[in-house]
Amino acid sequence: MRIGELSRTTGVAVPTIKFYVREGLLPAGRLTSPNQASYDDSHVRRLRLIRGLIDVGGLSVATVREVLTVVEAPGESVHNVLGAAHDAITPRPASGSEGLPEAREAVGELIRRRGWRAEEDHPAAEAMAVALAAFQGLGQGAFMEVLDDYADACERIADADLAYVGRTTEVEGLVESVVVGAVLGGAVLSAMRRLAHVDRSARRFEGGEGEATG
Incomplete structure (x- = not known):
């Protein structure tokens, strides 16, 4: 999935996802082109874990x-x-x-x-x-x-x-x-x-x- 779909699936805004990647909390997606990355269910699970630890x-x-x-x-x-x-x-x-x-x-x-x-x-x-x-x-x-x-x-x-x-x-x-x-x-x-x-x-x-x- 692209980052937009990852955002919709998890409810986490795209800029926040990019911030988590920069901070080393979330693994970067697999590059499919110089400006595009692909994400999978492991990213969904990790994002939900991050939000649970921070929000709750x-x-x-x-x-x-x-x-x-x-x-x-x-x-x-x-x-x-x-x-x-x-x-x-x-x-x-x-x-x-x-x-x-x-x-x-x-x-x-x-x-x-x-x-x-x-x-x-x-x-x-x-x-x-x-x-x-x-x-x-x-x-x-x-x-x-x-x-x-x-x-x-x-x-x-x-x-x-x-x-x-x-x-x-x-x-x-x-x-x-x-x-x-x-x-x-x-x-x-x-x-x-x-x-x-x-x-x-x-x-x-x-x-x-x-x-x-x-």
């Missing part, structure tokens, strides 16, 4: 480039791919918060207590410590008391995520599922959590067991 996942172009490098890495184990994907998408928050050393110790203690096979200096551990330090700074240090409840829920979610990924047998599809699950699954989880808050808030504070309020 909220990733920057630079981060998407890192993530797609993971997708294309040959011979990597699923565990390494998942780790690299999370490294790419985990924000690096400012780490100058008061109380951060104590928060880091709390995260490390959680990892040790749960027996998690994760490094205590993992970017996600640092992001969690920064968030916990912010809780502490706002006088909400009691939040620490619910960390194991959160951990219980997150272990179940992680099991569900990886069970979903395991349904794919082809290596290319498996790697893509890992990355998509890490990014778009996070968006689904965040939205579902807000819906659950609406429901539980209505039940707890409005007294309406069968009613939902906005």
Whole structure:
């Protein structure tokens, strides 16, 4: 297909497609003449992946480039791919918060207590410590008391995520599922959590067991 058809099929404007090619996110089409290129279903799939990561996942172009490098890495184990994907998408928050050393110790203690096979200096551990330090700074240090409840829920979610990924047998599809699950699954989880808050808030504070309020 020509670039115009690729644009119509995916809903991505031609200038944006050309930008993704220049930025290395999308492979160039196969040249059929000096000024014409041909694209195929692999370009359609890649464009939809890019738009999902940017529009739904909220990733920057630079981060998407890192993530797609993971997708294309040959011979990597699923565990390494998942780790690299999370490294790419985990924000690096400012780490100058008061109380951060104590928060880091709390995260490390959680990892040790749960027996998690994760490094205590993992970017996600640092992001969690920064968030916990912010809780502490706002006088909400009691939040620490619910960390194991959160951990219980997150272990179940992680099991569900990886069970979903395991349904794919082809290596290319498996790697893509890992990355998509890490990014778009996070968006689904965040939205579902807000819906659950609406429901539980209505039940707890409005007294309406069968009613939902906005």
